[in-house]
Amino acid sequence: KDTGETETTSNTVTITAEDGNTANVTLKNVDIEQPDSNWGSVPAPIEIKGNGNTNLELDGNNTVLSGNGKHAGIEKADVNGTGTLTIKDDKNDDGTPKDKDENGNAVGGDTGKLLAGGYNSGAGIGGGSYHDGKNYANTSNITITGGDITASGGTHAAGIGGGDGGTCKNIRIEGDAHVTAYAYDSGAIGSGYEPSGDSDITITDHATVEAASVVGSGIGQGINASGKATITISGHASVHAETFDYRAAIGSG
Numbered sequence: 001k002d003t004g005e006t007e008t009t010s011n012t013v014t015i016t017a018e019d020g021n022t023a024n025v026t027l028k029n030v031d032i033e034q035p036d037s038n039w040g041s042v043p044a045p046i047e048i049k050g051n052g053n054t055n056l057e058l059d060g061n062n063t064v065l066s067g068n069g070k071h072a073g074i075e076k077a078d079v080n081g082t083g084t085l086t087i088k089d090d091k092n093d094d095g096t097p098k099d100k101d102e103n104g105n106a107v108g109g110d111t112g113k114l115l116a117g118g119y120n121s122g123a124g125i126g127g128g129s130y131h132d133g134k135n136y137a138n139t140s141n142i143t144i145t146g147g148d149i150t151a152s153g154g155t156h157a158a159g160i161g162g163g164d165g166g167t168c169k170n171i172r173i174e175g176d177a178h179v180t181a182y183a184y185d186s187g188a189i190g191s192g193y194e195p196s197g198d199s200d201i202t203i204t205d206h207a208t209v210e211a212a213s214v215v216g217s218g219i220g221q222g223i224n225a226s227g228k229a230t231i232t233i234s235g236h237a238s239v240h241a242e243t244f245d246y247r248a249a250i251g252s253g
Contacts, residue, residue: 011035011067012043017052017083027114028093029060034067042068044075044128052083058112058147059093069120069154070136071128072163077136078127087114087125088175089146105145105175105205112147118163124151124181127163127192137166137192144207145175152182153192158222159183159211162192167199167227173237174205183213186222188241190229198227204235215245221252228252 011034017023032045045064048054056074064073076085089112091097098106121129121137128136139162151159159181161168168191173179181188188211191199201219203209211218218241220229229252233239241249 012045012047014047014049015054017050017054019051021052023052023054025054026057026059027062030062030064033063033065044068044071044073046074047080048074048076048085050081050083054083054085056085056087057091058087058089058114059091061113063115065117066119066122068122070122070131072118072122072124072126072157073116074125075122075128075136076126076139076142078138078140079134079136082140084141084143086143086145087147087149103205107176114147114149116149116151118152118154118157120154121156121164123153123157123161123163123192124159126158126161126168127166129164137163139166140169143172143174144177144179146177148178150180153186155184156186156193157183158186158190158192159188161187161190161199162195164192165194165196166192167195167197169200171201173203173207173209176206178208181211183216186213186216187220188213188218190217190220191222191225193222194224195222196226198230200230202232203237203239206236208238210240212242215247216243217247217251218242218249220248220250223247225252
């Protein structure tokens with residue numbers, strides 16, 4: 001099924017795909033920059049909900065920045081559902097399909113871009129934090145297959161992955177995606193600050209990844225993690241990971 005529900009309000013978009021359904025949404029030159037509300041009641045700029053799947057096509061230049069310290073820029077929290085979010089760049093800016101490589105991945109043509117930023121306890125793409133009696137920190141099932149994506153987490157959250165205290169499961173960067181991610185005390189791609197549980201990340205195909213964290217891992221766990229990180233790098237992927245502390249650039253922080 002190719003169905004889903006999209007609700008747009010001031011500075012927020014909610015995409016809901018119920019179990020067995022798929023929501024197809026295109027971001028084309030979207031600019032959502034929330035004002036600084038820190039601990040206010042403003043929800044995430046883009047919320048992904050439901051146990052169905054969401055495909056997010058990137059066209060043009062897109063900016064999604066959270067102003068709420070509890071929420072991610074593009075929030076996909078397990079508490080709201082565990083369907084798969086796929087961020088892709090399969091079309092040119094005029095809507096025509098791109099060429100495909102031997103593995104069926106879109107190549108060439110116009111490059112869709114995304115800048116996603118979390119604030120305080122929110123990831124750029126992924127989890128938020130505990131509030132209103134629920135834990136929004138854990139995230140899972142995020143796949144990036146194309147586009148030029150820059151994601152920066154808040155102080156206690158991943159660029160792509162867990163929010164404050166959150167893990168990330170089944171994070172995949174593949175195809176022809178180019179991803180740059182930043183964090184402070186979390187994995188730039190991985191778990192948030194002081195996560196309780198395991199995380200796993202796969203980078204494959206022709207993906208290009210650059211990831212840097214100040215005191216967490218570039219790719220892997222945030223600091224003081226109680227679980228392990230499983231990172232798989234394969235195919236023709238190009239990966240550069242850094243940390244500015246004594247922790248592992250790739251692995252557990």
